[in-house]
Structures are given as structure tokens and as C-alpha cells.
Amino acid sequence: MIKIGIIGYGYWGPNLARCFSEADGAQVAAICDASPEARARAAKRYPGISVVSDPQEVMSDPTIDAVAIATPVRTHYGIALAALCSGKHVLVEKPMTETSDQARRLIDEAARRNLVLMVDHTFVYTPAVRKIRELVARGDLGDIYYYDSIRVNLGLFQRDVSVLWDLAVHDLSILEYVLGDQPVAVSANGACHVVGTQENTAYVTLFFGSGTIAHVNVNWLAPVKVRQTLIAGSRKMIIYDDLEPDEKVKVYDKGVTVANSTEQIYQSLIGYRSGDMWAPQLATTEALRTEADHFIACVRDGETPITNGAAGLRVVSLLEGASLSMKHRGGPIDLDVMRRAS
Amino acid sequence: MIKIGIIGYGYWGPNLARCFSEADGAQVAAICDASPEARARAAKRYPGISVVSDPQEVMSDPTIDAVAIATPVRTHYGIALAALCSGKHVLVEKPMTETSDQARRLIDEAARRNLVLMVDHTFVYTPAVRKIRELVARGDLGDIYYYDSIRVNLGLFQRDVSVLWDLAVHDLSILEYVLGDQPVAVSANGACHVVGTQENTAYVTLFFGSGTIAHVNVNWLAPVKVRQTLIAGSRKMIIYDDLEPDEKVKVYDKGVTVANSTEQIYQSLIGYRSGDMWAPQLATTEALRTEADHFIACVRDGETPITNGAAGLRVVSLLEGASLSMKHRGGPIDLDVMRRAS
Amino acid sequence: MIKIGIIGYGYWGPNLARCFSEADGAQVAAICDASPEARARAAKRYPGISVVSDPQEVMSDPTIDAVAIATPVRTHYGIALAALCSGKHVLVEKPMTETSDQARRLIDEAARRNLVLMVDHTFVYTPAVRKIRELVARGDLGDIYYYDSIRVNLGLFQRDVSVLWDLAVHDLSILEYVLGDQPVAVSANGACHVVGTQENTAYVTLFFGSGTIAHVNVNWLAPVKVRQTLIAGSRKMIIYDDLEPDEKVKVYDKGVTVANSTEQIYQSLIGYRSGDMWAPQLATTEALRTEADHFIACVRDGETPITNGAAGLRVVSLLEGASLSMKHRGGPIDLDVMRRAS
Amino acid sequence: MIKIGIIGYGYWGPNLARCFSEADGAQVAAICDASPEARARAAKRYPGISVVSDPQEVMSDPTIDAVAIATPVRTHYGIALAALCSGKHVLVEKPMTETSDQARRLIDEAARRNLVLMVDHTFVYTPAVRKIRELVARGDLGDIYYYDSIRVNLGLFQRDVSVLWDLAVHDLSILEYVLGDQPVAVSANGACHVVGTQENTAYVTLFFGSGTIAHVNVNWLAPVKVRQTLIAGSRKMIIYDDLEPDEKVKVYDKGVTVANSTEQIYQSLIGYRSGDMWAPQLATTEALRTEADHFIACVRDGETPITNGAAGLRVVSLLEGASLSMKHRGGPIDLDVMRRAS
Structure with a gap:
């Protein structure tokens, strides 16, 4: 059972939370958002799950295997890098990063640590x-x-x-x-x-x-x-x-x-x-459900995602x-x- | 009653012939096309009208007041210029000419001779x-x-x-x-x-x-x-x-x-x-019927068409x-x- | 070459006239309508064709082989019967007649005289x-x-x-x-x-x-x-x-x-x-063109139309x-x- | 705060449960379905709510003010009658009953007990x-x-x-x-x-x-x-x-x-x-949300619903x-x- 932390519970985060909570082989272990209103909605919807305000709380939880990041684009790089450095697999919202340089650094970090880095190219x-x-x-x-x-x-x-x-x-x-x-x-x-x-x-x-x-x-x-x-x-x-x-x-x-x-x-x-x-x-x-299953399989079996970091980088470069x-x-x-x- | 010669009886020419033949105040006096098949179709449809193969026959007919040109773009300039030089008002298919230089020369010629020059911007x-x-x-x-x-x-x-x-x-x-x-x-x-x-x-x-x-x-x-x-x-x-x-x-x-x-x-x-x-x-x-009426009115009353030579030139320049x-x-x-x- | 008379030049008659005049093997020989306006339109469109006001003029013309009837429904029976009795093949507008009795009598008359009776079920x-x-x-x-x-x-x-x-x-x-x-x-x-x-x-x-x-x-x-x-x-x-x-x-x-x-x-x-x-x-x-060709072939070859009198009768009965x-x-x-x- | 029991958690029941749980002034207090699978889904979605198999358990709960019935049509009458007899207000799925006699009896029972009887004519x-x-x-x-x-x-x-x-x-x-x-x-x-x-x-x-x-x-x-x-x-x-x-x-x-x-x-x-x-x-x-608010208001203020029992009866009669x-x-x-x- 892979434990997943959801970072960002605004427009897209609730969809990630729903799909991962319904998927076999995974479990949503924490939801994180800076906004008190978003945290209240998450707490009402998922009574048994830890809801926090600081991504660092997710990073420092050793029981969490992976994070799904649905925050504003300008924060993708920082949060994803912190997650990889904490040894977590990463699924990050599109576009992957603000610059191709940032995308390359995430790819390197994931490769060095042998972690899955996947971009949420939903379509x-x-x-x-x-x-x-x-x-x-x-x-x-x-x-x-x-x-x-x-x-x-x-x-x-x-x-x-x-x-x-x-x-x-x-x-x-x-x-x-x-x-x-x-x-x-x-x-x-x-x-x-x-x-x-x-x-x-x-x-x-x-x-x-x-x-x-x-x-x-x-x-x-x-x-x-x-x-x-x-x-x-x-x-x-x-x-x-x-x-x-x-x-x-x-x-x-x-x-x-x-x-x-x-x-x-x-x-x-x-x-x-x-x-x-x-x-x-x-x-x-539902596309996001297929995608969640694919992420879980990649994490579990060490496979390369279809929409891996390299795909994310190519899109950011364009x-x-x-x-x-x-x-x-x-x-x-x-x-x-x-x-x-x- | 304004007498009109139709030059070109391929795809669009039959529509011009139909609209001018139905319009009040005008009469189709001649139809011209280089293709024998096109001339046969015109002769069958308009039994009483002169059908010729050479535009020069239209130009040299002193009873014809105006021409409507629906030939390939590369021939617009030559035919329109010949018509203006023969003292005929001109309605020419879009685009007006192949180059803006050609468009300017037609505008000058029409102005000098005080003839109507209108471009068929149907829409x-x-x-x-x-x-x-x-x-x-x-x-x-x-x-x-x-x-x-x-x-x-x-x-x-x-x-x-x-x-x-x-x-x-x-x-x-x-x-x-x-x-x-x-x-x-x-x-x-x-x-x-x-x-x-x-x-x-x-x-x-x-x-x-x-x-x-x-x-x-x-x-x-x-x-x-x-x-x-x-x-x-x-x-x-x-x-x-x-x-x-x-x-x-x-x-x-x-x-x-x-x-x-x-x-x-x-x-x-x-x-x-x-x-x-x-x-x-x-x-x-029907737009073309409105346009034919407008051309007839401009020829009759000496008014400037909405889609005059200057409008045609601006489009060709773009x-x-x-x-x-x-x-x-x-x-x-x-x-x-x-x-x-x- | 089968010679056809068009009876009725209101809404649908012009389509019949156009299709039969374009079809191979047929020729529109006369157009008949009681309205002077309709006759004027027909005469302008078909300068060489006889335009008359009384169907009897079409019936009594021995050179005419067949008639196409596009008049109000209440007149279908009388005109079609007169045509059959004059030895003409008949194409009649839908619905065939006002009553199934009338339809049966037309079928009988056509059978006795060995004439084609076809109903214009265009679809x-x-x-x-x-x-x-x-x-x-x-x-x-x-x-x-x-x-x-x-x-x-x-x-x-x-x-x-x-x-x-x-x-x-x-x-x-x-x-x-x-x-x-x-x-x-x-x-x-x-x-x-x-x-x-x-x-x-x-x-x-x-x-x-x-x-x-x-x-x-x-x-x-x-x-x-x-x-x-x-x-x-x-x-x-x-x-x-x-x-x-x-x-x-x-x-x-x-x-x-x-x-x-x-x-x-x-x-x-x-x-x-x-x-x-x-x-x-x-x-x-175009459906009507296919239908005109079919009527011409039936008249020429003595075949039974797909939409024959019996089909017309079945529809009238319903x-x-x-x-x-x-x-x-x-x-x-x-x-x-x-x-x-x- | 009006406490509501949902009877039937098949196709439509989950929508009723969602709308009443989100509505102000109401609270879903129990969900009832004969199917173990339906009960499992309800329990997973609403961890804090009592989920039962027998409608009688809902009827006999004195804290429940009203029931919303979304069961097969043939059971509407029996369940609605039992609910009214237990003093509960009733919202029943369309069609109200299998017969107009049944509808009349429900109307009478509700009138006698001064209870709200509303039919879910969602449109x-x-x-x-x-x-x-x-x-x-x-x-x-x-x-x-x-x-x-x-x-x-x-x-x-x-x-x-x-x-x-x-x-x-x-x-x-x-x-x-x-x-x-x-x-x-x-x-x-x-x-x-x-x-x-x-x-x-x-x-x-x-x-x-x-x-x-x-x-x-x-x-x-x-x-x-x-x-x-x-x-x-x-x-x-x-x-x-x-x-x-x-x-x-x-x-x-x-x-x-x-x-x-x-x-x-x-x-x-x-x-x-x-x-x-x-x-x-x-x-x-959302229509059902508007309807839930209307039912709550009728129960609270003793008003007559737009789609009351009489409206339900008229539809059943038709x-x-x-x-x-x-x-x-x-x-x-x-x-x-x-x-x-x-």
C-alpha cells in the first residue's frame, strides 16, 4: 500500500485526492494547503486523514512514499525538489516547472535517487x-x-x-x-x-x-x-x-x-x-483515474511513466x-x- | 438600362450572370469564356445573349457599359485595365489583383477616366x-x-x-x-x-x-x-x-x-x-444580388462603391x-x- | 426522345421542369398553369417552350407522351384521369389522390391502357x-x-x-x-x-x-x-x-x-x-433527377415504377x-x- | 436542525443524501437500504451516519423528523404510509405511487397528521x-x-x-x-x-x-x-x-x-x-439542491410544497x-x- 500526500487542495487537488483514495494499492495519508478554507473542505471530506498547512510536514513524514503536487506553477520546482530530496516519488501538475533548467534539475535529482518523477499531462x-x-x-x-x-x-x-x-x-x-x-x-x-x-x-x-x-x-x-x-x-x-x-x-x-x-x-x-x-x-x-493507477504501478514496480520528467521537460521547452x-x-x-x- | 458583359463563366461567373440578369436596371449583354464547354453552358442557359471567346470582343462593343470579371487571379489586372481603357466600369472578383502595384494602377486609371471600379468582396x-x-x-x-x-x-x-x-x-x-x-x-x-x-x-x-x-x-x-x-x-x-x-x-x-x-x-x-x-x-x-444592385446604382449615379478599388488594394497589401x-x-x-x- | 408536359408551375412544378429538361431521353414540350404570373415565369425561364393555361391543351397535343402533374391535391384525380384517357403516361405529385377510390380508378385506367402511372414519392x-x-x-x-x-x-x-x-x-x-x-x-x-x-x-x-x-x-x-x-x-x-x-x-x-x-x-x-x-x-x-430518369426509363421500356400507383394507393389508404x-x-x-x- | 432518513441508496438515493447533507438546516441522520453493497457504499461515503437495512429502524427512531424515499415504485406507498404513521414528513420519489387510490390515501394521512407530503418532481x-x-x-x-x-x-x-x-x-x-x-x-x-x-x-x-x-x-x-x-x-x-x-x-x-x-x-x-x-x-x-431546500423550508415553516401530494396524484392519474x-x-x-x- 503506497501512502500518498496531496500538496495543494484548490481546483485540481480534490480530484487527485478522490482518485488516489479510490485507487487500489494506494492510500491518501495527508493533504496539505496553505489556505484555511481549503483545509476545512479537505477535513470535512476526508475525516480520517491528516490535513496540514506546511508542505514540510508532509516531507518529514517517513511513512509517506509519494506526493502529488497541485499548487501554483511557480511553486512546482521548490516543492518537487524538496519532495525528491526527502526520498518521495513525485507526481507534479502541468506545466512541470517554470523553466527548462528547473525541469532538468528535477530529472537529475530523481534519477540520482532512483525515484519516480511523473508529470500530470492528463489528456x-x-x-x-x-x-x-x-x-x-x-x-x-x-x-x-x-x-x-x-x-x-x-x-x-x-x-x-x-x-x-x-x-x-x-x-x-x-x-x-x-x-x-x-x-x-x-x-x-x-x-x-x-x-x-x-x-x-x-x-x-x-x-x-x-x-x-x-x-x-x-x-x-x-x-x-x-x-x-x-x-x-x-x-x-x-x-x-x-x-x-x-x-x-x-x-x-x-x-x-x-x-x-x-x-x-x-x-x-x-x-x-x-x-x-x-x-x-x-x-x-476517467483519465485521472487511469493516470493514478499508472503512477502507483510505476512507484511499485520501478517503471518509467509515459509522461515522465523528460516529457515534461520537452513541453516546458516548447x-x-x-x-x-x-x-x-x-x-x-x-x-x-x-x-x-x- | 446598364449593359453588362460577364468575363469568365467558370465557377463564379454563372452567379454573376444570374444576379445581373434578374436585377432591375441592368441587362447581361455578353458572356465571354475561353472554354468551349463553358460557352456551351452559357448559350444553353441564356439563348438570347451573345457568347464570345475573346474578352476583346466585349471591350470593343460600344453598347456595353460595364464588365464583371470572374477569371483566374493572374488575369484580373490585364482584363480590368483593358476594360477601363475601353471606357467600361469594372466589377472584379477577389482578390482584386496579384500585386498592390497592379491594384494602384487600376485605381489611377479608373479615377482618371471617372469610371466605377468595384471589387467583389461578397461577404x-x-x-x-x-x-x-x-x-x-x-x-x-x-x-x-x-x-x-x-x-x-x-x-x-x-x-x-x-x-x-x-x-x-x-x-x-x-x-x-x-x-x-x-x-x-x-x-x-x-x-x-x-x-x-x-x-x-x-x-x-x-x-x-x-x-x-x-x-x-x-x-x-x-x-x-x-x-x-x-x-x-x-x-x-x-x-x-x-x-x-x-x-x-x-x-x-x-x-x-x-x-x-x-x-x-x-x-x-x-x-x-x-x-x-x-x-x-x-x-x-442573397449577398451577390445586393452587391449587383449596389454596382448598378454606383454606375448609374456616379457613387463610390463600399468595396471600391482602395478597399481592394488594402486587402491585396495585407x-x-x-x-x-x-x-x-x-x-x-x-x-x-x-x-x-x- | 419522350416529350413531357408539366401541369402546374407553382412551388414544385419548376423543379420538375428543370429535372426533365436536363435529363437525357426527355424533353419538356409544354408547361401549363392557370396563373398568369406562373406562366410569365415559365416563359422567361424556358423561351422555346409552349406555355398554356388549360390542361386540355396539353392533353390534346398528340406529340406529348407523358405529363407530370404538380397541382393542388384536389385536382390530381381529374387531371391524371384526363391524361390517361388521352393516352399519356402520368407522374403525379404526392399524395396521389384525395381518396383511395380515386387512386384505384387511376390504377385501373392505367392498367387497361398499358400506361405508366407513377407517384412522386420523392424521398x-x-x-x-x-x-x-x-x-x-x-x-x-x-x-x-x-x-x-x-x-x-x-x-x-x-x-x-x-x-x-x-x-x-x-x-x-x-x-x-x-x-x-x-x-x-x-x-x-x-x-x-x-x-x-x-x-x-x-x-x-x-x-x-x-x-x-x-x-x-x-x-x-x-x-x-x-x-x-x-x-x-x-x-x-x-x-x-x-x-x-x-x-x-x-x-x-x-x-x-x-x-x-x-x-x-x-x-x-x-x-x-x-x-x-x-x-x-x-x-x-439529386433525388428528383434520379426519379425523372426512372420515369423516363419506365415509359421507354414499359417497366413498373418503384413508386407505382399501387404504392400511391397504399399511402392514400393510410x-x-x-x-x-x-x-x-x-x-x-x-x-x-x-x-x-x- | 431537521433530521432526515434516506430510504433507498441505489441510483437516486446517493443524490438525495448528498443534497441534504450539504443543505443548511438539515442533517442526514440515517441511510437505509436492503442491499449490503449499497450499505457498504453509504458507510464508506458517510462514516458518521447510521446505516441500516430495515426501513422500520428509521421509522422507530424518534429523533428523525422526515424521510426521503428513493426505492422501487411498488414500495412507495407502503414505506410512505409507514413514515407518515410514524409522524415523519415525507419526500417521495416520482411517480408518487402505483395507483391514484394509494396517492389519495397518502394525501389523507398527511393531512390528518399535519405532515408535509412532497413528491420529487425534480424538473x-x-x-x-x-x-x-x-x-x-x-x-x-x-x-x-x-x-x-x-x-x-x-x-x-x-x-x-x-x-x-x-x-x-x-x-x-x-x-x-x-x-x-x-x-x-x-x-x-x-x-x-x-x-x-x-x-x-x-x-x-x-x-x-x-x-x-x-x-x-x-x-x-x-x-x-x-x-x-x-x-x-x-x-x-x-x-x-x-x-x-x-x-x-x-x-x-x-x-x-x-x-x-x-x-x-x-x-x-x-x-x-x-x-x-x-x-x-x-x-x-442544481435542481435537487433547490428542492431539498424547499422541503426543509416546508417542514420547518409548515408550508405547502409546490409539488405536494395533490400534484403527485394528478400525475399518477394521468x-x-x-x-x-x-x-x-x-x-x-x-x-x-x-x-x-x-
Whole structure:
């Protein structure tokens, strides 16, 4: 039985507490939050569990094996480092850290101490994204042409990060998982319409060596909620709508057929294919529950998580590149150069 | 009765012929197309009208007052110039020309000869876009935060232009009409996935001096057709979905309210407003019919069209800027510098 | 080349004229309407064709082989009978006649003279309904449990018929074609909310010997247009939405599995199946064009139309039964008794 | 502080327990269920609360003021009667009882003992239905023409009741609340497709003296979930879609305008009005929480619940009438006669 401490009981922490308390093989041993109101809610919901205000109390408890961190981004590095130094396995909320340097130091610390370091890239554990990865991996879509996502809604403005670090991180983690490829360049731009906050609207374009292009449109100031992604390949195309109750993933047998001979190319002979649409049945498992089970298994068996520290670092690096480009109104950033520099 | 020659009877020309033949005060006097098949279709549909293969035959007919040009983009300049030099008023398909230099020369020629030069920015004449302009102009939306459009579908690949010049031109002409403001910079990127063609996927971001940001996502290789635009202001927000049969424009009384005092700003006090939604009744007039009537009135009364040569030039200049940025993977183009250079 | 006269050039007649004028093997030879405005529109659209005011002029023209009748329902019988007696093949708008007696007399007359008598049950010729029939016929759905349709919109109120005879007729003709089975009883009710008109809202339930139940909800006074049909079988279920631009027919691998053993039945052991959804690619052919080609082929080759007089009669009989039940607020009508009585 | 016992902890009971435990002024004092698994779940979720297997244990506890009953329909009467006889206030799940006789006896018993008897007609407490009632009550819709509801989905088959008693009951309770009028006749039909169960598909039509007609389409065997209601009046029309996340109620300024003079009526002069659509902002309060607060207030202050025993009885009577008609394939039942007979 793995004993887990939950650090942060604001918006996401209660979900972590619920999933770990229901999971087999684990037990929530402590909940920590600086806010008295949050602690009161935790105490009412989990009468038998220790509720504390200082993360240090969790770190110094030798019976606790692992911590799940759901605090503001700027505190991720400090708390995760303290946890690793206390010999605890770590599951940390996305984005992993504020900088790629911090992410690298956590990876090193975890490696040295042989501890599990996992990042909560929740969408990677949804049945929809897993199905999409399966379809892409076995070549059903052919060569991937583009990934185009819109992820907008009204609120919640974050204090310490822009909409890029809050919402685009989801798409970057999905891309990382589905494509299994790293972009070579990024161009991003955005705008801030509320004084005293960071960008609430942002657009990111990623260029891959394979010719794939990815585009992510994120916005905290939209009148309706949209979660829609188009993924097109040379053979098939996908629409992934996360708000659809039943048919989240639709696979279209549509596309263009290009003539092969030089002569025909000069004539721009393009034929359109339009065939059946198919919506595969998806499991109804809750993503965070799947993720909790995976974390428990990694801790127990010493395995490497799917969304390990390296995956978290890659996403943070992309966010850094995009943020830099956004300061230059879309001026492209060469990610290979950035990687070599680090 | 104004006599009109239709030049080009491919995809769009039949619509021009139909609208001008039904309009009061005008008469289609000639139809011209280089393709025998197109001429056969025109002759069958309009038995009493002269159908010719060479635009020169239209130009040299002294009874023809005006021409409507719906030929490939690369021929717009030559045909429009010949028509103006023959003393004919001109309605030319979007985009107006291939370069802003060409657009300027047409504007000069029309001015010198006191002829009407109008560009077929069709969306400007739709009841939906006119309603949106009305709402923006009278301040219902407050300060405009952003315009965010997605305009994607499968096909048709154009031979001589990229998706930018084929689809984004619609949004640029809508923006030009609705905002009444010119952007100061543009960043664009895109990708080409079919050998022998130009970009089939493109993303354009426009920056305005007012703080407004506009983003346009266009794609010829999408599994479904989407025509959706979000427009948000400090007071209200709009969703404009051109595929909705009845409620194309929805106005949301939603937004954020920001605290005014410095103290509160430091606390990032943002409140969310969520009120009624309202879908105004729109006229059901066909846009092209409204546009044909407007062209006829301008020719008859010597008035300046809403979408005159200057509007066409502004849109072509933006396309040039976006195309240049796209070559540099989003590197921003200062449009004021471009304008001064021309 | 079969020469066709179009009788009636109001709402539907222009579509018949267009489809027959474009079809191979046929030629529109005359158009007839009592209204001067309708005749003016026809003359403008078809300059070379004879436009007359009296159907008798069409009947007495020996060069005309067939007529297509799109006049008010109360005139169908008289005009169709006159046409048959003049030796012309007949395509008549739905519903075929006002009474089943009239329908029977037309069938007899056509049989005696060896002429084609076809009813314009347009939906039978749509790619969507043909695909549904194909799926049902080859057993993909298993035993058919129910057909449940909603067909509502605002207007147009008909002068001489209720919404039952105007809209429900579509569903009855689809049912007739898809199931290939005749109901044994009908229960219907409805309401009239506008003085001086017939029922604008009606509900029809049909009972089949097989256990299938069919329900049709039609309404001329609905704020939005809905055209949605659910068809469920023991193996699969269908949603047919005629307003969907691309995916009109969706096939769901969903249902219940019932235990077989007596013991289990007592325990009401019902399992739910939930599998993939599949939307077959449908042809984009216009239904009326397919129907015109079919009528031409039947006239030319002496074949029996799919929607022949007998099919038209069966639908009229159901409308009579439903109208009778509607007068008794849903009191059921035994259709076998009605059939024997006629 | 009112102490409440929850009887039945299957599908709905946990919701009652949650709402009453969160509500001010109440406290869940006991939970009762015959199933050991249900009791285990209750005990895990509410560690401090007494969990028992026999309702009698709740009845005989003098500290308990009220019970909320969420057991199978066939047990409602017995448990509710026992609770009233033990001096407890009662909130009972819908439908109130299996027969109107039982309902009447409960009403009498509650009246004699001066206890609150409330039926859990949950939809009456939703912000959407309350808004609709408000619009109808203040005459915004004009004369009500019809109420037309479709409420279908896959499962869950009930053992002891038909889909009529399980799903149609929702619409009957909404109608009762929104119209404030009682129907004079009912016609219903349905079908059973699974051996050993009751009707899984049913259609109910209600006739009102005012000319209003109501139709309810319920189905346990549909491939998708639909919860859509059209309500039309002489002035405005409503679409109420309970599955819409934000705009559940849309009000359309649409309709027909009928000419007044006799002469015009003979000409069937009907004009169509088509105006704006408006979706009022709705509260986001959970219906069951509102209902729990209302029950607590009624118990505390001795007030009569909105959905009191009489409302429950009226709904049960309609279900009896509809069930009777369903046995006769839609043969109409005169509800006034039924009411006088009881």
C-alpha cells in the first residue's frame, strides 16, 4: 500500500485526492494547503486523514512514499525538489516547472535517487487521445499533414502564467504523445486585454522536420467553450471534439489523391476522396483515474511513466520557445539551436 | 438600362450572370469564356445573349457599359485595365489583383477616366456581416479585443494561388469593413502538403494599433466545412457561424469586469459576467444580388462603391504582407513600413 | 426522345421542369398553369417552350407522351384521369389522390391502357433512404423495433389539406419502401390552431403485425426545422437526419442483449451493447433527377415504377385511416378491415 | 436542525443524501437500504451516519423528523404510509405511487397528521422549467398551442414499470407546473420489444379544454440521448433542450398572423412572423439542491410544497389514463369521467 500526500487542495487537488483514495494499492495519508478554507473542505471530506498547512510536514513524514503536487506553477520546482530530496516519488501538475533548467534539475535529482518523477499531462490518459495515438502509430492516417486545435472558453484567468502555459500545454503534451516527434521551430503570438494579467489569447505554430505543421489556438476570453482538434493525414482525417458526449473521435476516409507522373503534376491533377466516417467506441474510464493507477504501478514496480520528467521537460521547452516568439510577434524560434544551447 | 458583359463563366461567373440578369436596371449583354464547354453552358442557359471567346470582343462593343470579371487571379489586372481603357466600369472578383502595384494602377486609371471600379468582396454584402458592422459601429461590443476566424473545408485546390489568397481574402475584407481600421503588423505561416501546389493551410495574425488582434485559420484540406468567427469586445461577444441556417449571428452578454483601483489590480480582481444570448433576425437577401444592385446604382449615379478599388488594394497589401511573413515562418512584417515604401 | 408536359408551375412544378429538361431521353414540350404570373415565369425561364393555361391543351397535343402533374391535391384525380384517357403516361405529385377510390380508378385506367402511372414519392429516390432500405433489407439492423420520425417547421399552411396529407405522406412513403410491410392498425391525433385551416399538428402511430411500431410527428407551426428519424432494430440502430449536410445516416452498433433462458428472463437480465458508429458515404445525386430518369426509363421500356400507383394507393389508404382516427382522438382503426371493405 | 432518513441508496438515493447533507438546516441522520453493497457504499461515503437495512429502524427512531424515499415504485406507498404513521414528513420519489387510490390515501394521512407530503418532481425545480413557467405565466407566449417533448435514450430498463411511468412522468409533472391546467382526455400507445419487460417505447397525447395539445415521446431503446421540448404559443415559441450546456431555453419571436375579417379568412390569409431569438441567462443551481431546500423550508415553516401530494396524484392519474389508453392502441380516455369516478 503506497501512502500518498496531496500538496495543494484548490481546483485540481480534490480530484487527485478522490482518485488516489479510490485507487487500489494506494492510500491518501495527508493533504496539505496553505489556505484555511481549503483545509476545512479537505477535513470535512476526508475525516480520517491528516490535513496540514506546511508542505514540510508532509516531507518529514517517513511513512509517506509519494506526493502529488497541485499548487501554483511557480511553486512546482521548490516543492518537487524538496519532495525528491526527502526520498518521495513525485507526481507534479502541468506545466512541470517554470523553466527548462528547473525541469532538468528535477530529472537529475530523481534519477540520482532512483525515484519516480511523473508529470500530470492528463489528456495523454484519456481514451480519446489514446485511440488517436493508436490510429496514428499503426499508420491508418498515413503521413501526418497537420494538427490544428482550438481550446477556448471564458476564464479562469491565472495570476502567474499566460494562457499559453495554462491551456496550450494540453495540446503540446498531446502532440508529444501522439506524434512521437519533436518540432524544429516555433512561431507564436498573442495578446493581453486585461491590465495586470498576462496574454489571454495566444496562437502557436510548430514546424516539424517531417513537414507536419501544428497549430494551437488558446483563449480565456471566448463566449463559448470549444475543444476541437483536426488531424489530417495522407490517408485519413480525424476530428476530435472533447465536448461531444459520445462520439469524441470521428475518422473520415477523406482526402486528396495526387497524380504521380511529372506531366500530371504540371497539370495539378488532384482528385478528391470522400468516403465513410467512423466513430470508434471509446472506453469511459476517467483519465485521472487511469493516470493514478499508472503512477502507483510505476512507484511499485520501478517503471518509467509515459509522461515522465523528460516529457515534461520537452513541453516546458516548447512553452519557453513559444513565449520567446510571442515577444517578437511571431518571429520564429529555431528549437534545435535552443536545445543545443541548453 | 446598364449593359453588362460577364468575363469568365467558370465557377463564379454563372452567379454573376444570374444576379445581373434578374436585377432591375441592368441587362447581361455578353458572356465571354475561353472554354468551349463553358460557352456551351452559357448559350444553353441564356439563348438570347451573345457568347464570345475573346474578352476583346466585349471591350470593343460600344453598347456595353460595364464588365464583371470572374477569371483566374493572374488575369484580373490585364482584363480590368483593358476594360477601363475601353471606357467600361469594372466589377472584379477577389482578390482584386496579384500585386498592390497592379491594384494602384487600376485605381489611377479608373479615377482618371471617372469610371466605377468595384471589387467583389461578397461577404461585405451579407446580412450577417452588415449586422456585425452595425453592432460594432454603434459600440455595442465596446472595445474590440479580437477577431478569430476558422474557414476550412476539403478543396478546391487553386492552380495559381495559395489558400491565403483564396480563403483568407474573405476575412481580410470582412475585417476591413467591420473594424474600419488598418493593422500595423502581420505574422503568418502555413504549409503545403501537395507537390506542385501552393500552401493549402495557413494561419495569419494581424496586430492593430488599438490593441485588437485578428487571427485567420484557412485550410483546403479539412474533413469538414467550418465557417466560424469569434469577435470579442469589452462589453459583448459575438459568434458568427455562416453555416447555421437561421441563427448565423449570436450576441453574448458575457465578459470580464476588471477592477479599477491600483490596489485591486495587484490582486488581479477579475469578475465574470454571464448574461443573455441574443440572435438578431437577419434579412434573407442573397449577398451577390445586393452587391449587383449596389454596382448598378454606383454606375448609374456616379457613387463610390463600399468595396471600391482602395478597399481592394488594402486587402491585396495585407495578402502581400502575409505571404512575405509566411516565407519567414511567421517573422512579423511592419505594414506601416510597407505602406510608406510603396 | 419522350416529350413531357408539366401541369402546374407553382412551388414544385419548376423543379420538375428543370429535372426533365436536363435529363437525357426527355424533353419538356409544354408547361401549363392557370396563373398568369406562373406562366410569365415559365416563359422567361424556358423561351422555346409552349406555355398554356388549360390542361386540355396539353392533353390534346398528340406529340406529348407523358405529363407530370404538380397541382393542388384536389385536382390530381381529374387531371391524371384526363391524361390517361388521352393516352399519356402520368407522374403525379404526392399524395396521389384525395381518396383511395380515386387512386384505384387511376390504377385501373392505367392498367387497361398499358400506361405508366407513377407517384412522386420523392424521398424514396434520395441516397439516404435507399441506403437505409439496403441496410434493412440485408438484415443489418435485425428485427425492426420501431421507426420514429419528427418532421416539423414553420409553414407553409396548405389550403386544401391538413399537415397529415402534406408532411406525414413523406414518412408513410418511406416506411412503405423501407419496411416492405403493411401496418395492421393506425392511431392518430392532432390539433388545429388557426381558424379556417385544417390540422397543423398531427401524430400518427402505425402498428405492424411483426411487432414493429412506427410513429410520425408532423407540424407546420414549429420554430425550427427538424427532419429526424430514429430506426431501431435488434442488431443496430439508425439516426437519419435529412438536414445534416454530410452525415445524413448514422448507424449505431448499440442495443440491448436479452438473456435466452427462462430463468434469466425472470431475472430481467438485459445487457447493453455500445459499439462503434458508422456513417456511410452517400451519393450526392439529386433525388428528383434520379426519379425523372426512372420515369423516363419506365415509359421507354414499359417497366413498373418503384413508386407505382399501387404504392400511391397504399399511402392514400393510410392517410384515410389516420384522418379517421384523428377525428376520434386516437381511436384505433383496423386497417385490414378497411382494406377488405374497399 | 431537521433530521432526515434516506430510504433507498441505489441510483437516486446517493443524490438525495448528498443534497441534504450539504443543505443548511438539515442533517442526514440515517441511510437505509436492503442491499449490503449499497450499505457498504453509504458507510464508506458517510462514516458518521447510521446505516441500516430495515426501513422500520428509521421509522422507530424518534429523533428523525422526515424521510426521503428513493426505492422501487411498488414500495412507495407502503414505506410512505409507514413514515407518515410514524409522524415523519415525507419526500417521495416520482411517480408518487402505483395507483391514484394509494396517492389519495397518502394525501389523507398527511393531512390528518399535519405532515408535509412532497413528491420529487425534480424538473419542476430546474432553472429552465422555472423560466419557462415564468414566461408562460406572464403571457409572453400568448395562447399555448402545443407542448411537444421527446425524451429518449438507451436504458435503463425498469423491472416494475413501463417507460411511461419512468420517463413520461417528467413531462407530465412539467406540464402540470407550467400550464396550471388539467387535460380533459388522453390517447397513448406504445410497444414492448424485450420479452419479460413492459413497454419500452410510448407516445402520449393530452387534450386540454383550452385547445392546447401536448405530446410526449419516451423511449428506453434509442441510440442517442435526446431531451427536447417545443412549446408554441400565439405570440412566441420556445425550444427547451436540457442537454445544451448553456442555452437550454431559446425563445423565438416567430409565428403566424391570421387575418381577422371573414373575407380574409375565406382566403386563408396567413402571414409568417420571423424575428429575433433570445436565450435567457439561467441560474446554475442544481435542481435537487433547490428542492431539498424547499422541503426543509416546508417542514420547518409548515408550508405547502409546490409539488405536494395533490400534484403527485394528478400525475399518477394521468399515467393511469395513459396506461389504459395504451392497452387500447390509442383509444381516447375521458379524464373528467375518470376523475368523477374516483
